[in-house]
Amino acid sequence: MIPQIDLTRQHARLKAELLEAVERVLVSSRFILGPEGEALEAEVAALCGVRHGVGVASGTDALHLALRALGVGPGDEVITPAFSFVASASAVLHAGARPVIVDIDLRTFTLDPAQVERAVTPRTKAVLPVHLYGHPADMEALGALARRHRVALVEDAAQAIGASYAGRPVGSFGDLACLSFYPTKNLGACGDAGMVVTDREELAERVRRLRDHGSRAKYQHAELGWSSRLDEIQAALLRVKLRHLPAWTRARRGLAARYSALLADLPLTLPRERPPAVHVYHHYTVLSPKRDALQKALADLGVGTTLHYPLPIPGQPLFRGLGDSPPPECPAAWRASREALSLPCFPELTDAEVEAVAKAMHQALNRIG
Ligand SMILES: Cc1ncc(COP(=O)(O)O)c(C=O)c1O
Incomplete structure (x- = not known):
């Protein structure tokens, strides 16, 4: 796994x-x-x-x-x-x-x-x-x-x-x-x-x-x-x-670049760095309209993923009744909640593991059609 x-x-x-x-x-x-x-x-x-x-x-x-x-x-x-x-x-x-x-x-x-x-x-x-x-x-x-x-x-x-x-x-x-x-x-x-x-x-x-x-x-x-x-x-x-943070950040950026190259041909929205921002890839999160099926297929292939975040702030019961009528619509946030999937991403992840995740992504998307 x-x-x-x-x-x-x-x-x-x-x-x-x-x-x-x-x-x-x-x-x-x-x-x-x-x-x-x-x-x-x-x-x-x-x-x-x-x-x-x-x-x-x-x-x-x-x-x-x-x-x-x-x-x-x-x-x-x-x-x-x-x-x-x-x-x-x-x-x-x-x-x-x-x-x-x-x-x-x-x-x-x-x-x-x-x-x-x-x-x-x-x-x-x-x-x-x-x-x-x-x-x-x-x-x-x-x-x-x-x-x-x-x-x-x-x-x-x-x-x-x-x-x-x-x-x-x-x-x-x-x-x-x-x-x-x-x-x-x-x-x-x-x-x-x-x-x-x-x-x-x-x-x-x-x-x-x-x-x-x-x-x-x-x-x-x-x-x-x-x-x-x-x-x-x-x-x-x-x-x-x-003391290790600069090296860890370089490793995160390196694995993100590798993922982006290996996943470029798939029907996914990949994370982008928008200049002049420099991203530190706390998460490497893709968007897929088939997110839930993709997550399950990846789990079957031995790849762990996380949903950041499955419910946007306006959908949380805690934030209902803030005096907004109607509540704010926020379509982008709702789409992100439905489609966002975070792939394995941490500095110690090996090149071979990044490649294995990319391969599993291809297989999983093939499988779910
Ligand atoms: C964006 C964001 N804000 C705030 C927090 C809260 O931090 P903590 O868990 O240390 O209270 C977190 C993480 O947990 C976070 O990801």
Whole structure:
């Protein structure tokens, strides 16, 4: 069986380095808000081209606390894509605001700037694009739009660490940007973790306060906050993995290029890199009108695949009754939900496995006709 993702290979290779990092923290016995976390914050901020990083407990908390730091709350609207993991929109609900769901551009699976423009109202407080599958959203158009309407820009870069747009790293475009270090991400912890990055010192300070009970001085609580810290063991593990991220990104891009060459003759829509975006292929996701039959045939041939995501945001019961009548249509998001299929994609996947997946794709599509 070729799995869609296999973390055991990465951890087998890095075992000695990772255990050494855990041991270092155990010996220090400093587990929360210490030197490993601070070093990781500086390293990740530098990678994102900004001055500040604030480690938090998850990517979901990063989004929620970034919105809180901007003062987003009841009565505000935040524009967010119809096709993403649920957290991009649920973070807006957590902040007490209303997610305004806008369709994606199917060429990149990211927020369509022309439709965002039409969705802006006097209540819009922020636009929250998602760099889905590792492909940066159209940051030129969305950045210009945010400046023109004087609304904040918050990047959901959970799937896109290391990607860039017009030569600038993702994470450097928004007022704030949010990262997830969920284990399967391009940079994954051995548990839950996330980070907010920003170039704006006052926003970094606010997130620092919010992640720690609204406190900057011990037992002094200036505002209502949360307990959402990135712990020292995860930080130490992530620092080991961060050193390998450039090589992993090259491997992901290499296997995506190989897939695209080997699958070019099939009746599929293949993922494309739209310049000036540089894609980091968190997922290699194709569109097929016969997606469900294709997934089953591939499973029979020993190839694991995943559906990212089988139901778009407007179809989730959680987001019904947001006051939209009728609910937003979002045909591109619905089509993506019906047709998207993610193939095996992780840096340790071998050339022979990529070729075996491509061969199975040909056989499977032949079989289902
Ligand atoms: C696009 C996107 N946003 C947000 C999140 C939330 O991150 P976490 O799982 O770390 O809370 C994820 C992933 O899980 C994601 O893929």
